[in-house]
Amino acid sequence: MGLLSKKDAKLITDPLADNNPITIQVLGICSALAITAELKASIVMAVSVMAVLAIGNVVISLMRNIIPSKIRIIVQLVVVAALVIIVDQVLKAFAYELSKTLSVFVGLIITNCIIMGRFEAFALANKPWRSFLDGIGNAAGYGLILIIVGFFRELLGSGTLLGFKVLGDPIEKTGLYAIGYENNGFMLLSPMALIVVGIIIWIQRTKNTALIEDH
Amino acid sequence: MGLKNNLHNLKQKYKGTKMAPAFNAIHTFLYLPDETTHNGTHIKAADDxxxxxxxxxxxxxxxxxxxxxxxxxxxxxxxxxxxxxxxxxxxxxxxxxxxxxxxxxxxxxxxxxxxxxxxxxxxxxxxxxxxxxxxxxxxxxxxxxxxxxxxxxxxxxxxxxxxxxxxxxxxxxxxxxxxxxxxxxxxxxxxxxxxxxxxxxxxxxxxxxxxxxxxxxxxxxxxxxxxxxxxxxxxxxxxxxxxxxxxxxxxxxxxxxxxxxLIILGGLFLVFSKIGSWRIMLSSCVGALVMGLIFNGVVSSGWITETSKFYGLMSTEFWHHLLIGGFAFGTVFMATDPVTASQTTKGKWIYGFLVGFISIMIRVFNPAYPEGVMLAILLMNVFAPTIDHYVVQGNVKKRMKRLKAKVA
Structure with a gap:
């Protein structure tokens, strides 16, 4: 890697797999369950969180030496809140329909544990460039799971991907539907998202047994 | 001896390999395995x-x-x-x-x-x-x-x-x-x-x-x-x-x-062969009847009129609930599943009662899910270990008190 040193590259690749915020640290589950019924919403959510986390990490990192430790949580909250409001306004302006699908969950990015977690654990103790990479990496790890879950839920639940009818038309009975296939309504309900995340966790830990926790 | 020997030989051949459990399963499903214990056991029972x-x-x-x-x-x-x-x-x-x-x-x-x-x-x-x-x-x-x-x-x-x-x-x-x-x-x-x-x-x-x-x-x-x-x-x-x-x-x-x-006949068969728990079956029926009586009471006291969407099922005579839907089947064959039900005696009474009680409640209050017994049993499956925990803890507490009284 010419662009990034080995140590910096790890900041991005680690959260994608062996230190994934959702499947390993089990943070940010709520939004992974709530908005993954459609792939499009998953992608927008992933991008939004990435913007908030990367910029927020840089801002906190720049201020890390002047924030009094007693009020640091409040300062962090102000930073996230400001960024989330900006993201929310941008979505409302340029993707109104999508922002309605995501509804309250854009606002709830504030409560996404991953964000406060990275501010506390990383940005407060590292320089801006490394904090930026850490934000990108963790948001990418989060987004990766969201997109996988969204892919399966939309494909099996609605028979579409990003709105395109990839399996045929359920009303006209074309494609797969002609031979009796039907959409799985359970996939559109949140419990199934939990089960899909569970299956990802299962596969990941079977591949890399070092990740299994001791009891 | 043909099939048995063949299966036995196959089992020996695949012993220690990945497919061993599969051949072993076919063998023991059809025949008594050769490797049963012959001495040293203290309880002899055929009910595996x-x-x-x-x-x-x-x-x-x-x-x-x-x-x-x-x-x-x-x-x-x-x-x-x-x-x-x-x-x-x-x-x-x-x-x-x-x-x-x-x-x-x-x-x-x-x-x-x-x-x-x-x-x-x-x-x-x-x-x-x-x-x-x-x-x-x-x-x-x-x-x-x-x-x-x-x-x-x-x-x-x-x-x-x-x-x-x-x-x-x-x-x-x-x-x-x-x-x-x-x-x-x-x-x-x-x-x-x-x-x-x-x-x-x-x-x-x-x-x-x-x-x-x-x-x-x-x-x-x-x-x-x-x-x-x-x-x-x-x-x-x-x-x-x-x-x-x-x-x-x-x-x-x-x-x-x-x-x-026929479900009652099957249930009696399970009870007499001591496989199904009569406590769960009985308490579940009691639970359903109590809930049915409560709903009948609500209707007869006039709180719910015919215009209500709950009227149809609420005004059903309380004991009809035992006959309709999957209630009887669920109670006899599925609530009594020894793995997922409560294990303690007192726990079984509580578990069964709640299965019946919640079945009828879901049935009446949520007409979109008319089969309440399915959801009620699944819900109580989740709570069964908790019920057992408190029953066991209660027992421990009682005995500790008795012990203290004895020492003092």
Whole structure:
């Protein structure tokens, strides 16, 4: 890697797999369950969180030496809140329909544990460039799971991907539907998202047994 | 000796390899293994897991056979071939070969798919884990065809069985480790995934869906339909079946759950062979009756009038609730599942009572989910360990107090 040193590259690749915020640290589950019924919403959510986390990490990192430790949580909250409001306004302006699908969950990015977690654990103790990479990496790890879950839920639940009818038309009975296939309504309900995340966790830990926790 | 020896040789040949559990399973399923303990055991009992499972299956066979006759009967009745039964349980209109064959050809595929897919998954997991194959699926495989509508497409059943066995059982470690009853997990999956095939007035009668399609395509036929009693009541309509029909089972419904009479017989068989817990069955019925009485009281005191959407099911006489829907079947065959029910004696009373109580509550308050007993048992499955915990803790506390009193 010419662009990034080995140590910096790890900041991005680690959260994608062996230190994934959702499947390993089990943070940010709520939004992974709530908005993954459609792939499009998953992608927008992933991008939004990435913007908030990367910029927020840089801002906190720049201020890390002047924030009094007693009020640091409040300062962090102000930073996230400001960024989330900006993201929310941008979505409302340029993707109104999508922002309605995501509804309250854009606002709830504030409560996404991953964000406060990275501010506390990383940005407060590292320089801006490394904090930026850490934000990108963790948001990418989060987004990766969201997109996988969204892919399966939309494909099996609605028979579409990003709105395109990839399996045929359920009303006209074309494609797969002609031979009796039907959409799985359970996939559109949140419990199934939990089960899909569970299956990802299962596969990941079977591949890399070092990740299994001791009891 | 041919088959047995061959199996035994195969088992020896594959010993220590990956496929060993699979051959071992086939061998021990058909024959007594050679390697049983001959000395040193202190308890001699014939009731191993396999025999326990087979007893439950035997208790369900009358329901299965009745279900075959009933599937054909409901079909012929709707088509107009035969008259409704008039002379009790042994009505000649019901027990005809024609009725049986219609049901047989419809239900045997359900049984084959259920067992084939379920056992295949058990084998795969046994080979992956390097464990012996567990017999846990024997009962589940028989329960599943009994609790689905007769017209359910086979591929849906297969998908649901895969889901139920893998997510409901294998991820927790297989037979004996599961939190939820696998058969009910399968049914709940079908219910939420393919609601159009699990409710409404088409799926309960053999051929009704097919007929609707033909009519839509322009065929000159009469539509056939049959709504379950719960569905009828939930819509606030008049019930057309007599109480005797409900008790004997001449009503539309899932394959094996219509005949309360045969379910009671199966239940008695389970109780006398000491396999099913009579405490759970009894307390569950008590719970259902109490909830039914409360609802009847609410209606008679005038808080709920006929305009309410709950009126239909709430005003149903409290003891009718035991006869309609899958309540009897769930209570006898599924709430008593020894793995997922409470283990302690006091816990069984509490668990059973709540199963019955919540069943009727869900039934009445949520007409979209008329089969409350499925959700009630699954819910109580989750709480069973908690109930046991508090029962055991209560016992510990009581004994500690006694000990203290003695010392002092």
């Amino acid at each position: 897991l396999k025999r326990t499972m087979n007893t439950v299956i035997m208790a369900m066979v009358p329901c299965l056979l009745f279900g075959m006759f009933n599937a054909g009967y409901q079909h012929n009745l709707q088509v107009g071939e035969i008259q409704a039964v008039t002379s009790g349980f042994f009505s000649p209109e019901f027990w005809t070969l024609d009725n049986f064959m219609i049901g047989f050809w419809k239900i045997i595929p359900l049984v084959i798919v259920s067992y084939g897919v379920g056992l295949a998954i058990e084998f795969i997991f046994a080979v992956i884990k390097g464990h012996e194959v567990e017999e846990g699926y024997l009962v589940t495989g028989m329960l599943v065809p009994l609790i689905v509508p007769v017209d359910i497409p086979l591929w849906m059943l297969a998908v649901a069985v895969i889901f139920g066995v893998v997510i409901g059982k294998e991820v927790f470690g297989g037979t004996g480790m599961n939190i939820l009853n696998p058969a009910l997990t399968i049914r709940a999956f079908l219910f939420f995934a393919y609601p159009t095939w699990m409710s409404g007035d088409k799926v309960w009668v053999e051929g009704a869906v097919e007929r609707t399609k033909e009519i839509a395509a322009g065929a000159n036929l009469d539509a056939i339909s049959g709504e379950t009693i719960l569905g009828t009541l939930a819509q606030g309509k008049e019930m057309t079946h007599s109480v005797a029909d409900m008790f004997l089972g001449f009503i539309p419904g899932s394959v094996g759950e219509t005949s309360t009479l």
